[in-house]
Amino acid sequence: MKLKTRICKKNSLKTLDATEESQEASGNYPLSCVDWSSNEEIYFVSDDHQIYKWSDVSRDSVEVAKLPDDFIPTDLHWLLLGGRSSGGGKGSDTLLICSNDGRFIILNKSARVERSIAAHTAPISAGRWSPDGAGLLTAAEDGVIKIWSRSGMLRSTVVQSDEPIRCARWSPNSTAIAFSQGGHISIKPLAANSKLIRWRAHDGLVLSLSWSAQSNIIASGGEDFRFKIWDAQGASLYSSAAEEYAITSVAFNPEKDLLLVGTFNMLKLCHSTGWCYNSERFTAPSVGSFHTLAWSADGTQVACGTATGQLIMGYAVEQQLYSRNLKASSTSRKSIALQDIANGSRDVLEFPQRVINFALGYGHLVVATTHQLHIYNEKYINTPIIIDGRNDVRVIEVGKKHFMVLDATSIWVYSYTGRLHLNPRYPGSQAQLPLLNWRSLSLGLDVLAIRDNSETTLLHLFDLIPGASRQYEPQSLRAKQPLAEIAACRAGSADDQFVAFIDSNRELYISETRNLNGGSANNGHNEIYKIGTQLTAIKWASETNILVGVHDSCYSIWYCPGEGASDPTIIALTTVTLDTAEFGKHVDIDSFEDAVITFRCAGALLPVNINIYCEVLHRTLQEGQGQWQQALKICRLAQHTSLWATLAAVATRKHQLQISEEAYSAALQIDKVSYLQHLKTLTPSSPEQMAENSLMLGRMLEAETILLHNQKFQQAVGLALRMHNWKRALEIAQKHETAEPGLDLLQRVLEQRRKYLKALARDEWEPLYLSYAVKDESPSE
Known part of the structure; x- marks a missing residue:
């Protein structure tokens, strides 16, 4: 990938006086205020007080309005109505311009001044509309940051200090503000009683900031000739080598993992992790330092303002x-x-x-x-x-x-x-569209997973099978922590569909999108299992249910992440972790097709093969019930523990007890072999056998539901007692005490509880059992 640029033609429609002619001859006024009003139009203004509009259609600029002579602009920002893309594509109608005398003005599409407000006692260094469009911030050299409504009414003063503020940017969700003072960067959350995060970022002044809407990371450029990347807590993720000149501007692409860096006579197109795609140098003519960079709403073009007054447009090819x-x-x-x-x-x-x-x-x-x-x-x-x-x-x-x-x-x-x-539609979906990105959406084989941006622990699952009710009424899956990235599996059968996700603690979880009994993701049968920690990226294979994930210094391959998720032993046997020290830092997954994983590191593509026998085994198992003998032949040929464990987990899920017993035996899982032999003694397809099989798959609630639905109350109580779920055992016994004459369920539970307490040498402490303990003691008293 490389950046292709061109210098835009600017027509001046006014008559220049003598002073302006000399400035025109030596190079125009510095251009530090540039922004897109739509994907085809750029607005810019410099110290000559003229607001110009450059059109990509006519490739020419026209004068839109003239600012007052005492109004020297310092920043310009368009409000994109309806979000980054919808407003940027259709055109916006509200423009914010700040000045060096502490004022800012709000103009409409016809360039009429709606509001003119004296906001600060010093030059305003940054004025930005919030990403949600609810208000704007102004930051000035008087050390103050204020938040205003869209109509220009003061809402709050969030920062007050004696040190000048050079630049300020909103967080992607409009809940925090990042700003720079000297060589320090600070993040001020807007929540009540929240603490300010501040760290030393550069050896010299911090000249520019950008907060990525895609990755929630922050880029900074400074007078120490370096640009750096930080996470939202201030931890350093990347520091560039020293350039020849100070870094005067940085800007993340709103839709892609790209970062544009501007310095003297040079633009660098980088990946959001820091490594460089290419550099574009400007020597003839010299354009000077790049004061401002503004990506278009669709992320395909960038407008740049330079110290010599040149307007430069670029796009990636x-x-x-x-x-x-x-x-x-x-x-x-x-x-x-x-x-x-x-x-x-x-x-x-x-x-x-x-x-x-x-x-x-x-x-x-x-x-x-x-x-x-x-x-x-x-x-x-x-x-x-x-x-x-x-x-x-x-x-x-x-x-x-x-x-x-x-x-x-x-x-x-x-x-x-x-x-x-x-x-797909779900409550609040239209309002959340501007905040959605590729990390919050995932298309699987038969399911579409969407993270709810207003409640980031919630996942909406839409069924893609024709005629399915979940096409119109999505089921929900709720995690304990906010979701950072989701991935629905891209292969398998209609009954073997899983969704994996990384939460804000970088832990990896997996869950079914439906179960074998036709249940849905929110009926209690689908549990969420943790299968990994410290993950930065994940991807499913294109043709099989094999998952790969990248950690900080290694990568892991889960050969059976779905069927084996409920059993930590199976996950351990079917997971392979390999070192990435030879790859370098900032490793990402580019693709996972067939049996080849392609990693990307510093621009290089690094293909890695997975175990081909596991790939063949998964494809064989997807072909139908008649392929079990073929799967056994593959495992006997390869004689690898991970293959046997994968076959065992899949066979147990499909109720193939004979195949499962041989596979567990080959994987040396003697406890499971004994349990399977116990299962085979039960009546085939009986409620007892189905419940025990569900229990082996880790579905305790499903096993209990099967027994209760078939009125096997004694077995249901016994199951709860085996799991030491004393509260549930007492509830079932109380509810169904009279269901079966001759069976004293309550007495059985209390007897087992007494034995349990005697073994622990403790007195009763559970409130539900205390009343029964008192009743037993009262006759003797």
Whole structure:
């Protein structure tokens, strides 16, 4: 990937006086106020008091309005109505401009001043609308940060200090503000009684800040010639080598993991983890330092203002995607080259509109332009299917049967024939659209998982099977901690669908999206299991239910993460952890197709093979019930513990007790072999055997439900007692005491409780049992 730039033509429509002519001759006024009002229009203003609009259509600029002569602008920001994309695509109508005398003004689309407010006693260094559009902040050299309503009414003063504030930025969720003073960076949460986080960031002044909406990380540039990346708690994630000059501007891309860095006569396009894609130098003509960088709302273009007054526009080209034998590369703003590496063919696809996004996988290329979707099949590359009306597409994810699109108006799931399959809605979904990104969405084989951004511990699951009720009424899965990244499995059968997620503590959990009895994710049968810690990224295999995850200094492969999740022993046997020291730092997962994992580190692609026998075993088990003998042959041939454990877990889930017993025996799990032999003594398909099988799978609530539903109350009480769930055992005994004459369930529970207390040599402490203990003692008294 590389950045391609061009210097935009600026027409001055006013007559220059003598002083201005001399400035024009030596280079224009420094351009430090630039922003996009839509994906096609740039507004900019400098010390000449003129507001100009540059259009990508006409490639020319026109004067929009003139500011008062005593108003010297220091910052400019458009309010994007409805969020980053919808406002940016359709155009916005509220402009904020700050000045060096402590004032800020709010203008409407027709350039009429709505409000002019004296906010500070010193120059305003930063004025920014909040991402949710509810208000704005102003930060000034008087050391004060204030928050205002959209109409310009003062809401609060959040920071008061004696040290000048150089720059300030909102957090992506509008709940905190990051700002710089001298060489320090501070984060001020807006919640009541929250503490200020402050750390030493640079040896010199911090000149610029940017807070990523994609990764929730902060970039800073300073006078020490370095740019650095921090997490939201101030921990250092990356520090660049020293450049030749000070870093005057940094800006994260709103939709992609990109960071643009500006210094004297140079722009650097970097990944959000810090490593550099390419550098663009400007020597003829010299443009000076880059004072401001502003990405367009769709994340495809950037506008730059320089010290010499030049307006420079850039866009990324040569973005490359790989999928098996196919390679797609963007060659220009309106063309993509699709190459088949197997037969050497190469096709250049031209589009009438600018390409915003594209995705490659499962033999299909999906390209989003400004108003259309183009679907290409690798076998019929000359006859694409075109869908109109999709504007500002931010995320495209391809799956085996469908592909998912997130645009300015909604989430859409299409088949590869262009038919709309699902338009998911849930409470508050429209208001949350601007905050959704690729980490909060995941398309699986038969399920679409969406994280709720207003309640980040909640996951909405939409069924993609035709006619399923969950297409319209999603089921919910609730985690204990906020979710950072989710991933639905992309293969398997309709009964073997799982969703994995990383929470805010970087712990990995997994759960079923449905169960074998037709239950849903919120009926209590689907439990959430922890299978890993300290994860930074995860990805499912394209054709099998194998999961890979990256830690800080290693990566793990879970060969049976779904079926074995309930048993820590099985997870330990089927998980392989390998060192990534030879890869370097900041390792990410680029793709996981078939048996090859491709890692990306500092721009390099590093393919790694997984155990091919496990890949073949999973594919064999997916082919149907008749493949058990073939699966046994694979395990006997490879003689690897992880294969036997995988086969055992899957066979137990499918009630193949004979296969499961042999597999557990080969994996040296003697306790499970003994338990399976006990299962075989029970009547086949009886409630007792089904409950015991559910218990072996870790589904205790399901086992109890089976027994109670079949009126096996004595067995249900016995199950609760075996699990030492004394409270539940007493509840069942009390409720069903008279259900079966001759069975004194309550007496059995109390007798077992007395034996338990006697073994512990303790008196009763459980409130539910205290009353029965008193009754037993009263006759003797």
